[in-house]
Amino acid sequence: MSSLNKTVSVRRNSRFTQIALLIGVGLILFVFESFIPRPLPWVKLGFAHIATLLALYLLDSSAALIVVVSRIFLGSILLGSFFNPTFLLSLSGGLCATLIMVFAKEKLNKVFSIFGVSILGAVTHNLTQLIVANWLIINKNEIFYLIPLMTLTAIITGTIIAFISQLLFSRFSNFSLQNSSPLPK
Amino acid sequence: MRKKNNTHSWLNIWRQLTNGDKILVFLLVISSVATLALLQSSEGSGSAVEIKIMNRHFATFPLKADTTFTVIGAIGETQISIAKGKVRVLQSDCRQKICVKTGWISRGGQLIVCVPNQVVIAVIGKKEEDFLNVITQ
Amino acid sequence: MKKLAASLLIVLVFAQCQKSEKLHPVSQTRILMDTIVQIVLYQSGKTDEQLQKIINQAFKRMEQIDSLTNNYSDSSQISFINKNASLHSVVVDSSLMSILRLGKKMSHTTNGDFDMTIGAIKDLWQFQSEHPHVPDSNSIKYNLKFINYNLVELDDKEIKFKKSGVNLDLGGIAKGYAIDEAIRIIKQAGVSDAMVNAGGDLRAICSDLTRGKRNIWVQHPRMHGKFVGHFQLDEASVATSGDYERYFFQDSVRYHHILDPKTGYPARKCVSVTVVTKYAMEADALATAIFVMGPERGMVFVNNLPDVQALIIYQQNNKLKAVGSTQLMKKFRFSKNWNSGHFFKD
Numbered sequence: 001m002s003s004l005n006k007t008v009s010v011r012r013n014s015r016f017t018q019i020a021l022l023i024g025v026g027l028i029l030f031v032f033e034s035f036i037p038r039p040l041p042w043v044k045l046g047f048a049h050i051a052t053l054l055a056l057y058l059l060d061s062s063a064a065l066i067v068v069v070s071r072i073f074l075g076s077i078l079l080g081s082f083f084n085p086t087f088l089l090s091l092s093g094g095l096c097a098t099l100i101m102v103f104a105k106e107k108l109n110k111v112f113s114i115f116g117v118s119i120l121g122a123v124t125h126n127l128t129q130l131i132v133a134n135w136l137i138i139n140k141n142e143i144f145y146l147i148p149l150m151t152l153t154a155i156i157t158g159t160i161i162a163f164i165s166q167l168l169f170s171r172f173s174n175f176s177l178q179n180s181s182p183l184p185k
Numbered sequence: 186m187r188k189k190n191n192t193h194s195w196l197n198i199w200r201q202l203t204n205g206d207k208i209l210v211f212l213l214v215i216s217s218v219a220t221l222a223l224l225q226s227s228e229g230s231g232s233a234v235e236i237k238i239m240n241r242h243f244a245t246f247p248l249k250a251d252t253t254f255t256v257i258g259a260i261g262e263t264q265i266s267i268a269k270g271k272v273r274v275l276q277s278d279c280r281q282k283i284c285v286k287t288g289w290i291s292r293g294g295q296l297i298v299c300v301p302n303q304v305v306i307a308v309i310g311k312k313e314e315d316f317l318n319v320i321t322q
Numbered sequence: 323m324k325k326l327a328a329s330l331l332i333v334l335v336f337a338q339c340q341k342s343e344k345l346h347p348v349s350q351t352r353i354l355m356d357t358i359v360q361i362v363l364y365q366s367g368k369t370d371e372q373l374q375k376i377i378n379q380a381f382k383r384m385e386q387i388d389s390l391t392n393n394y395s396d397s398s399q400i401s402f403i404n405k406n407a408s409l410h411s412v413v414v415d416s417s418l419m420s421i422l423r424l425g426k427k428m429s430h431t432t433n434g435d436f437d438m439t440i441g442a443i444k445d446l447w448q449f450q451s452e453h454p455h456v457p458d459s460n461s462i463k464y465n466l467k468f469i470n471y472n473l474v475e476l477d478d479k480e481i482k483f484k485k486s487g488v489n490l491d492l493g494g495i496a497k498g499y500a501i502d503e504a505i506r507i508i509k510q511a512g513v514s515d516a517m518v519n520a521g522g523d524l525r526a527i528c529s530d531l532t533r534g535k536r537n538i539w540v541q542h543p544r545m546h547g548k549f550v551g552h553f554q555l556d557e558a559s560v561a562t563s564g565d566y567e568r569y570f571f572q573d574s575v576r577y578h579h580i581l582d583p584k585t586g587y588p589a590r591k592c593v594s595v596t597v598v599t600k601y602a603m604e605a606d607a608l609a610t611a612i613f614v615m616g617p618e619r620g621m622v623f624v625n626n627l628p629d630v631q632a633l634i635i636y637q638q639n640n641k642l643k644a645v646g647s648t649q650l651m652k653k654f655r656f657s658k659n660w661n662s663g664h665f666f667k668d
Contacts, residue, residue, distance in 0.1 A: 111203060321541065322567070
């Protein structure tokens with residue numbers, strides 16, 4: 001009990017630190033992922049969303065948004081893609097995905113587990129990027145033929161990301177403790 | 186009991202899924218597979234390659250044309266090759282080379298996109314009806 | 323639930339299969355005559371290989387005509403004529419002679435608004451080169467002297483120019499003739515449903531297989547990938563001349579490749595002209611001539627020709643307008659908002 005109190009006070013005092021740490025985690029994963037080869041050009045695991053999910057479940061909605069936006073800004077500066085189309089794609093996809101995940105977690109808590117939330121996020125991420133890419137550069141509706149393929153991969157990547165995040169919850173268990181259990185179920 | 190279920194193994198994922206999760210996955214899979222099946226049966230191999238650079242139409246080539254050429258995009262050059270009814274990017278000045286890795290495309294509706302260089306290569310579909318809709322120009 | 327979904331999928335797949343059984347086109351596309359040529363055949367009772375063979379024969383004939391009439395190849399017969407016909411009579415291949423006769427006839431019918439001797443002026447503008455530019459007005463004035471189809475004398479087998487400096491430009495007529503020859507070969511081979519499309523100039527023949535199904539879409543002159551509208555076409559030829567095909571800007575003035583043989587400068591009265599005729603070899607020359615005539619004179623001209631229909635798009639007060647033969651306009655379906663919005667001045 002005393003340890004719980006202790007960690008809660010740590011959380012209050014160092015929310016800033018925790019968010020910063022999660023941004024760092026997201027950033028490393030983001031940059032790391034940009035260097036590993038992709039199995040298919042359209043398939044991306046979206047490792048960076050592990051940080052978003054951690055922020056969402058260990059902290060709260062606003063933390064998740066802060067983490068995702070900062071991660072994308074810093075990441076694109078690191079990768080030298082600041083304010084070019086790649087950056088706009090990341091930003092729109094990441095932001096929409098996070099907003100949907102926040103909504104699903106906060107309002108549909110009873111309906112979706114972390115897996116559902118993560119899959120919803122992955123699908124939204126892909127869909128948003130596709131729409132924005134079409135609007136920004138491609139301007140060919142043929143690109144929407146990719147929607148079913150990307151949705152199917154998003155189901156798989158979303159599950160993987162949720163699984164990894166869940167593994168990490170146990171490791172992070174003394175990192176942060178919310179009043180409720182980190183897992184909705 | 187619940188804690189035990191949370192021992193994180195792949196097999197346990199299924200048990201953790203709520204009904205909402207399952208319905209979501211089911212709906213997504215069904216709709217994707219159905220659309221895929223529809224698209225696969227309606228699009229055969231393509232008949233022409235349309236190239237767009239920085240949002241502007243650059244050229245349309247027939248897929249039969251055996252040719253290699255270089256175009257200038259937003260950040261540099263992209264070398265495109267059309268051969269044996271297929272098209273691919275041979276070389277590109279972009280960093281990640283996703284367009285090069287995409288490899289050959291040949292079916293109607295397939296795309297190669299180079300986001301950094303803003304080059305879009307699209308195979309235009311050859312539906313049966315396409316021959317009956319002819320453009321005069 | 324799963325059974326329902328599975329059966330839904332099967333139904334979808336079956337519906338698709340049945341749909342694609344209806345028509346079986348066999349086609350080939352090649353680059354020929356400086357454009358993309360596509361031949362499509364529909365025929366039941368012949369194998370794909372047989373149909374491909376027929377297409378190959380048709381292409382072979384088109385290549386023959388191309389090698390006779392290609393202005394840009396020094397070895398073509400037309401280049402030889404342009405170099406030597408002012409010095410002495412030149413014996414001409416019989417297919418080329420038919421093209422030349424037709425060219426002269428079309429120049430005469432259009433009263434010189436289409437002129438097969440436009441070559442001397444076209445050479446000045448160099449629209450084919452990478453950097454076309456406006457020629458100086460004196461050289462245009464000088465070269466106008468060589469533009470008159472009456473300077474070309476045609477005998478049974480020989481051609482002679484009355485002046486040195488005359489330069490033939492068969493352009494669309496040769497392409498149209500090649501299309502007609504391809505159709506002739508396809509018909510001879512026993513195929514009654516086909517289309518030959520050479521870069522937007524086309525001719526179709528039709529059987530019950532495609533009757534009522536073929537639509538011709540007229541390219542929008544100011545918006546790439548959009549269309550003015552479409553009409554249904556079973557058996558006829560269509561050609562379009564538009565100021566958007568080849569053009570350049572100089573001192574913020576737009577210069578396009580359809581030149582008025584009487585002034586030597588781009589014709590300004592039309593934006594695009596689409597002509598429907600029986601034979602492809604007439605369609606292109608007529609479209610060019612009507613473009614030069616402009617909407618008013620052009621419509622009078624078309625209405626006096628039997629079996630020729632035209633659609634003329636022109637610009638008035640920065641707005642696109644359309645006028646056309648009654649018969650064509652009756653079946654023409656304009657695209658929504660095709661003429662909304664302002665377009666740049668000439």
